[in-house]
Amino acid sequence: MKRSQRRRLTHLSLYGVLIVIVLAVAFTADWHTVKVNFFDGDTWKALWPDIVTKGAKNTIWYTAIAFAGGLTLALVLALMKLSPILGYRWIATGYIEFFRGLPALVVIIFMGLGVPLAFGWSPPGGPVGGGLIGLIMVSSAYMAETLRAGIQAVPKGQTEAARSLGMSSARTMVTVVLPQAVRIVIPPLTNEFVLLVKDTALLSAVGMQDNQLDLTALGQNGLNTYANPSPLLAIALMYLAIALPLTRLVAWMEKRQQRAR
Amino acid sequence: MNGTQRAIEVRQLHKYFGDNEVLKGIDFHVDAGQVVCVIGPSGSGKSTLLRCVNRLEEPTSGQIFVEGVDICDDETDLDKVRSRIGMVFQQFNLFPHMTVLDNLTVAQRKVRRRSKSEAVEVARKNLAKVGLAEKENAYPAHLSGGQQQRVAIARALSMNPDMMLFDEPTSALDPELVGDVLDVMRQLAEEGMTMMVVTHEMGFAREVGDKLVFMDGGVIVEEGDPHEVLANPQHERTQRFLSKVL
Ligand SMILES: Nc1ncnc2c1ncn2[C@@H]1O[C@H](COP(=O)(O)OP(=O)(O)OP(=O)(O)O)[C@@H](O)[C@H]1O
Ligand SMILES: [Mg+2]
Numbered sequence: 207m208k209r210s211q212r213r214r215l216t217h218l219s220l221y222g223v224l225i226v227i228v229l230a231v232a233f234t235a236d237w238h239t240v241k242v243n244f245f246d247g248d249t250w251k252a253l254w255p256d257i258v259t260k261g262a263k264n265t266i267w268y269t270a271i272a273f274a275g276g277l278t279l280a281l282v283l284a285l286m287k288l289s290p291i292l293g294y295r296w297i298a299t300g301y302i303e304f305f306r307g308l309p310a311l312v313v314i315i316f317m318g319l320g321v322p323l324a325f326g327w328s329p330p331g332g333p334v335g336g337g338l339i340g341l342i343m344v345s346s347a348y349m350a351e352t353l354r355a356g357i358q359a360v361p362k363g364q365t366e367a368a369r370s371l372g373m374s375s376a377r378t379m380v381t382v383v384l385p386q387a388v389r390i391v392i393p394p395l396t397n398e399f400v401l402l403v404k405d406t407a408l409l410s411a412v413g414m415q416d417n418q419l420d421l422t423a424l425g426q427n428g429l430n431t432y433a434n435p436s437p438l439l440a441i442a443l444m445y446l447a448i449a450l451p452l453t454r455l456v457a458w459m460e461k462r463q464q465r466a467r
Numbered sequence: 468m469n470g471t472q473r474a475i476e477v478r479q480l481h482k483y484f485g486d487n488e489v490l491k492g493i494d495f496h497v498d499a500g501q502v503v504c505v506i507g508p509s510g511s512g513k514s515t516l517l518r519c520v521n522r523l524e525e526p527t528s529g530q531i532f533v534e535g536v537d538i539c540d541d542e543t544d545l546d547k548v549r550s551r552i553g554m555v556f557q558q559f560n561l562f563p564h565m566t567v568l569d570n571l572t573v574a575q576r577k578v579r580r581r582s583k584s585e586a587v588e589v590a591r592k593n594l595a596k597v598g599l600a601e602k603e604n605a606y607p608a609h610l611s612g613g614q615q616q617r618v619a620i621a622r623a624l625s626m627n628p629d630m631m632l633f634d635e636p637t638s639a640l641d642p643e644l645v646g647d648v649l650d651v652m653r654q655l656a657e658e659g660m661t662m663m664v665v666t667h668e669m670g671f672a673r674e675v676g677d678k679l680v681f682m683d684g685g686v687i688v689e690e691g692d693p694h695e696v697l698a699n700p701q702h703e704r705t706q707r708f709l710s711k712v713l
Binding site for chain 1: 521546551552554556560562564619622626
């Protein structure tokens with residue numbers, strides 16, 4: 207038997223196994239139960255349009271706020287970590303290690319419910335606002351490490367060239383190093399962003415008013431209201447609909463930037 | 468201030484990297500309008516000396532004056548001194564995220580505070596000078612090594628520096644691209660630019676240089692008229708080095 211023939215045979219048998227598995231699942235699954243529990247037409251209809259105009263909208267808002275806030279704080283932390291001043295480095299390192307070591311949910315509950323209770327503080331937007339601040343604190347710790355690595359990946363010659371032209375170190379950072387670090391950092395930041403889309407689900411733990419419901423809270427409410435898990439499948443599809451285009455968009459931006467280099 | 472107004476004056480310069488003494492008491496100067504070439508084996512400290520002149524490398528001890536200004540003095544505005552010293556690197560170090568024109572204007576605008584139109588005018592003049600007028604909208608990645616290095620020279624010139632430092636500007640280039648870069652440097656020298664050039668191009672050192680400095684093991688072993696030193700080296704170490712490279 208020739209090599210190519212053998213390879214084709216292997217492929218065929220792999221397809222065969224796949225088909226057998228798919229058929230086995232298809233025949234053994236209880237399709238009726240699946241349909242009634244996850245594709246209940248009335249429940250799906252009842253979710254519309256809140257699932258988009260409320261749930262998806264709020265999830266996107268929470269993600270955008272947490273990302274923008276987290277990134278800003280992360281930049282400060284990354285610059286502190288690269289500072290020549292030991293004190294700044296210590297603070298940044300301590301912060302990053304602290305928040306990466308805690309479950310995000312704990313920080314969210316702490317900021318959304320714990321701190322308001324302790325200090326009589328009412329966070330903007332209620333407990334969700336506090337929870338968002340917690341999410342910002344956690345995500346900034348992760349993003350700070352990403353940014354620091356990106357900044358350090360810019361070749362030293364770039365800084366030297368800028369300094370030799372008489373630019374100050376701050377000027378050099380802003381005009382020469384950071385723009386190049388941003389490109390390096392786009393792929394890992396995409397990951398952070400998609401993780402953040404999913405992490406906003408944790409916010410529902412602190413309780414939300416009706417107009418604040420995110421996808422997860424909406425799904426959970428739906429589950430209780432209609433005594434049917436269909437809403438869970440619906441919000442799962444919504445999360446995918448949000449996350450997938452984002453990763454595609456960023457992949458496209460990366461490609462375009464690659465060409466500009 | 469020292470009496471004679473030298474472009475660069477280095478006195479008893481020592482530089483350690485950790486325990487490694489890389490410069491062992493260098494006395495060295497470049498007069499205004501002079502072209503001084505520095506040669507020597509790899510690791511002899513040529514780049515370190517050059518980089519100390521604009522304090523990209525921090526001297527361990529000794530004094531460095533640029534146009535009479537002590538650059539190690541805390542009172543000295545280092546950025547201002549640096550803006551008067553053009554520097555050209557072996558690896559070009561163009562800013563890859565900017566067009567050629569932006570590479571040439573960014574420091575003019577941010578450091579020299581020139582208007583946009585003035586900066587662009589100066590940049591275009593210098594691009595024409597290095598023979599790359601038509602490349603102003605290209606990104607560095609789309610240029611050959613020789614073109615990138617000429618852009619880097621034009622970038623340094625756009626600050627209207629009083630002197631230029633070159634650290635092996637042609638070492639990273641394919642042989643057929645070296646000539647264009649050396650031609651630009653030769654033209655600069657003819658125009659009277661003060662230049663300190665670390666190089667392995669002995670032909671350039673002989674024809675263009677006013678003074679040749681041979682370094683080995685962190686000291687200046689021999690210096691003098693390039694023709695003299697190259698044809699008739701006095702020290703055994705110089706002889707050994709030249710017999711290998713010539
Ligand atoms: N940043 C640094 N940290 C530690 N050691 C260094 C550093 N830079 C240079 N050195 C050491 O200092 C010595 C002199 O280096 P330098 O680059 O000045 O030599 P050079 O004469 O320019 O050599 P080449 O011809 O290879 O460029 C070398 O032994 C080198 O390993
Ligand atoms: Mg060197």
